[in-house]
Amino acid sequence: MSTRQPVTINDVARAAQVSVSTVSNVLTGNRPVAAKTRQQVLQVVEALGFRPNRLARGLVSRSSKTIGIVASGLEYFGPSRTLVGMEQEASERGYSLLLSLIHDPATEEIEPIVTDLLAHQVDGIIWAIPQIGHNRTWWLNGAHPLPIPVVFLNHQTWPGLVSVDIDNCYGAQLATTHLLESGRQQIGLIAGPSTWYAANQRQKGWASALQAAGKASEPRQIMTGDWSPQSGEQAFYALMKRYPEMDALFVSNDQMAIGAMRAASDLNLRIPEDIAVVGFDDIPEAAFTRPRLTTVRQQVVELGRLAVTALLELIDSSNQQEEQQHNRLLQPSLIVRESSQRLR
Amino acid sequence: MSTRQPVTINDVARAAQVSVSTVSNVLTGNRPVAAKTRQQVLQVVEALGFRPNRLARGLVSRSSKTIGIVASGLEYFGPSRTLVGMEQEASERGYSLLLSLIHDPATEEIEPIVTDLLAHQVDGIIWAIPQIGHNRTWWLNGAHPLPIPVVFLNHQTWPGLVSVDIDNCYGAQLATTHLLESGRQQIGLIAGPSTWYAANQRQKGWASALQAAGKASEPRQIMTGDWSPQSGEQAFYALMKRYPEMDALFVSNDQMAIGAMRAASDLNLRIPEDIAVVGFDDIPEAAFTRPRLTTVRQQVVELGRLAVTALLELIDSSNQQEEQQHNRLLQPSLIVRESSQRLR
DNA sequence: TTGTAGGCGTTATCAA
DNA sequence: TTGATAACGCCTACAA
Numbered sequence: 001m002s003t004r005q006p007v008t009i010n011d012v013a014r015a016a017q018v019s020v021s022t023v024s025n026v027l028t029g030n031r032p033v034a035a036k037t038r039q040q041v042l043q044v045v046e047a048l049g050f051r052p053n054r055l056a057r058g059l060v061s062r063s064s065k066t067i068g069i070v071a072s073g074l075e076y077f078g079p080s081r082t083l084v085g086m087e088q089e090a091s092e093r094g095y096s097l098l099l100s101l102i103h104d105p106a107t108e109e110i111e112p113i114v115t116d117l118l119a120h121q122v123d124g125i126i127w128a129i130p131q132i133g134h135n136r137t138w139w140l141n142g143a144h145p146l147p148i149p150v151v152f153l154n155h156q157t158w159p160g161l162v163s164v165d166i167d168n169c170y171g172a173q174l175a176t177t178h179l180l181e182s183g184r185q186q187i188g189l190i191a192g193p194s195t196w197y198a199a200n201q202r203q204k205g206w207a208s209a210l211q212a213a214g215k216a217s218e219p220r221q222i223m224t225g226d227w228s229p230q231s232g233e234q235a236f237y238a239l240m241k242r243y244p245e246m247d248a249l250f251v252s253n254d255q256m257a258i259g260a261m262r263a264a265s266d267l268n269l270r271i272p273e274d275i276a277v278v279g280f281d282d283i284p285e286a287a288f289t290r291p292r293l294t295t296v297r298q299q300v301v302e303l304g305r306l307a308v309t310a311l312l313e314l315i316d317s318s319n320q321q322e323e324q325q326h327n328r329l330l331q332p333s334l335i336v337r338e339s340s341q342r343l344r
Numbered sequence: 345m346s347t348r349q350p351v352t353i354n355d356v357a358r359a360a361q362v363s364v365s366t367v368s369n370v371l372t373g374n375r376p377v378a379a380k381t382r383q384q385v386l387q388v389v390e391a392l393g394f395r396p397n398r399l400a401r402g403l404v405s406r407s408s409k410t411i412g413i414v415a416s417g418l419e420y421f422g423p424s425r426t427l428v429g430m431e432q433e434a435s436e437r438g439y440s441l442l443l444s445l446i447h448d449p450a451t452e453e454i455e456p457i458v459t460d461l462l463a464h465q466v467d468g469i470i471w472a473i474p475q476i477g478h479n480r481t482w483w484l485n486g487a488h489p490l491p492i493p494v495v496f497l498n499h500q501t502w503p504g505l506v507s508v509d510i511d512n513c514y515g516a517q518l519a520t521t522h523l524l525e526s527g528r529q530q531i532g533l534i535a536g537p538s539t540w541y542a543a544n545q546r547q548k549g550w551a552s553a554l555q556a557a558g559k560a561s562e563p564r565q566i567m568t569g570d571w572s573p574q575s576g577e578q579a580f581y582a583l584m585k586r587y588p589e590m591d592a593l594f595v596s597n598d599q600m601a602i603g604a605m606r607a608a609s610d611l612n613l614r615i616p617e618d619i620a621v622v623g624f625d626d627i628p629e630a631a632f633t634r635p636r637l638t639t640v641r642q643q644v645v646e647l648g649r650l651a652v653t654a655l656l657e658l659i660d661s662s663n664q665q666e667e668q669q670h671n672r673l674l675q676p677s678l679i680v681r682e683s684s685q686r687l688r
Numbered sequence: 689t690t691g692t693a694g695g696c697g698t699t700a701t702c703a704a
Numbered sequence: 705t706t707g708a709t710a711a712c713g714c715c716t717a718c719a720a
Contacts, residue, residue: 006491008713019691024715031716034689051463055399055408056713060696064399066464069443080424087445096464099413099441101431119395120410120440147350229632255628262632284599285629288573288606352697363707368699378705400697404712 007048016044027052058121067095067311068117071128072102077281078300079130085304093312098122105131110138124311128153131195149314151307154197157327164306164328168198171296171332172205175250175278178334180213182342184248184276190235190260191224192252202252225256232259247275254279254286254295261289276340291338298332351392360388371396402465411439411655412461415472416446421625422644423474429648437656442466449475454482468655472497475539493658495651498541501671508650508672512542515640515676516549519594519622522678524557526686528592528620534579534604535568536596546596546624569600576603591619598623598630598639605633620684635682642676
């Protein structure tokens with residue numbers, strides 16, 4: 001690598017005794033170069049450790065080979081893995097990631113963030129903000145046409161928006177139906193914060209599964225947490241008080257489920273005998289709680305890869321003006337463990 | 345924002361009836377501009393929605409205001425939060441993050457990654473790879489002087505290297521000493537993978553605390569896991585077999601501790617009566633296991649901020665040729681809960 | 689197949 | 705305090 005006193009394409013051209021365009025053509029492959037000259041050039045490139053300056057390249061070619069990721073909630077299971085998936089897919093396809101995090105999705109100004117990404121000449125943006133709120137309406141009111149494609153994660157489908165997501169509604173249906181089929185009658189819900197799109201979808205899935213079974217889903221069956229184990233614990237206490245006949249519980253994520261199970265245990269309720277519990281996420285800990293937690297597994301890494309794939313398709317096609325609309329949903333699966341064993 | 349048919353500094357200059365240099369000076373503040381002209385320019389900038397192209401700016405100013413993050417282990421508690429901290433500090437100070445992840449730190453070629461970052465003209469790099477291995481030796485043999493500063497996370501101190509870290513050794517000492525002081529005699533260890541620097545440090549802390557108490561630390565007291573709850577479960581079984589007199593256990597992270605507690609429970613061992621357990625990390629679940637888990641809390645977000653702060657200092661000072669060496673260690677703290685209650 | 693020259697959008701230098 | 709103009713490093717017509 002050597003202590004780069006920046007070596008430029010000119011240095012290479014000079015050393016290889018060819019013109020800069022030849023060097024450029026060797027490197028980009030945009031025009032054919034005689035095999036012999038190419039070898040010569042590559043050799044010099046290697047020897048000098050030349051790496052084309054991507055700023056300069058991006059400036060003239062109008063493509064930075066960089067995509068902007070706007071994310072939040074990296075402290076949670078899903079979002080952090082999804083970011084890993086995005087990076088994998090992107091780097092495998094020669095793209096770099098410019099990362100912006102939003103820390104308060106409810107209030108934070110998003111225009112500066114997008115503007116900054118644009119100033120960096122990113123080729124596309126992945127909007128990976130799980131929370132609904134003004135960050136959504138900003139996009140939805142359509143007042144902000146962007147010169148580059150955008151792919152949305154955890155977002156409702158919307159005409160003109162490309163989005164990929166886990167099918168959270170289906171996952172919750174899986175969980176709830178499983179509880180019903182194993183003989184449970186009274187199924188409570190600890191929901192995630194209503195500011196999260198996924199939380200709403202999971203609640204919807206829970207309700208629709210109950211409805212499909214001819215059962216009501218009333219507000220008193222529902223408590224809302226903030227994803228934390230602590231909120232799960234509190235929600236459980238509240239739920240038992242107002243809905244004492246509850247014999248099963250769907251919890252919108254595993255962390256809250258862990259809190260809820262702790263609370264059940266403190267109330268001397270047995271799981272699954274007195275009350276069955278199903279979580280969501282399948283975090284590593286889920287298989288090692290007591291009892292081991294039944295939960296819904298989602299392909300979070302795959303989701304990230306999918307988002308990048310979708311974005312790159314848009315980027316490629318936008319050069320050719322073809323418009324395509326593929327909103328894809330990944331199907332989660334149910335992992336049955338001890339916490340929801342059928343009663344005998 | 346408008347459908348950016350890219351508006352350039354020339355457009356602004358023309359509309360404001362000034363020269364491009366004046367516009368530039370207004371925006372960068374590099375040279376004083378008359379208040380009146382400045383107002384005029386700013387107004388046009390606003391009206392046209394002009395944003396300086398950062399590629400162009402970086403090309404000529406030789407500063408991209410971008411820092412490269414090379415990380416791995418984002419699926420774990422510490423690294424994911426640390427990334428959040430880095431982003432916060434960076435964005436607050438006007439820097440963007442270019443993110444590269446390493447997926448197999450043992451074998452992955454690192455030269456291409458560094459080279460790519462360099463090609464992007466990042467102003468500095470934060471090496472946030474928790475694993476030791478050839479990615480370390482690559483740096484340590486000193487054969488790769490870089491034109492930009494690098495800050496290391498989770499790395500041994502080394503002459504000429506700037507590093508910041510959690511004081512893992514001290515944290516493990518806290519935990520182990522706590523167990524000793526609460527009357528435990530036989531203290532086992534479930535270590536993290538030896539490929540992780542932090543895991544080694546925690547083992548060292550455990551051993552040194554034992555030594556300070558005049559106790560031996562023998563290999564049979566130690567089992568190594570891979571951070572997962574499952575490996576913690578297995579390690580516990582193995583440990584009980586070969587070290588049956590064990591009455592306390594320090595586990596190198598909370599996830600493995602959860603697995604270990606599950607195993608203890610399956611063996612009908614009571615915690616803390618039969619065996620006390622202390623973890624490391626203070627993940628949210630730790631306070632809601634049964635029993636609630638005593639653990640070591642580290643300032644993971646702060647660590648990220650610190651890394652960026654250190655890097656930016658280097659960047660600023662490297663323009664002035666002052667060399668400074670501040671290797672900083674963040675002190676973790678002990679959170680005592682049920683799993684290590686003193687025996688009466 | 690190769691070379692020359694112009695330009696990408698910005699900052700920096702040098703005059704005015 | 706302001707303005708022209710030359711870089712920055714690269715790609716890409718256009719010419720040879």
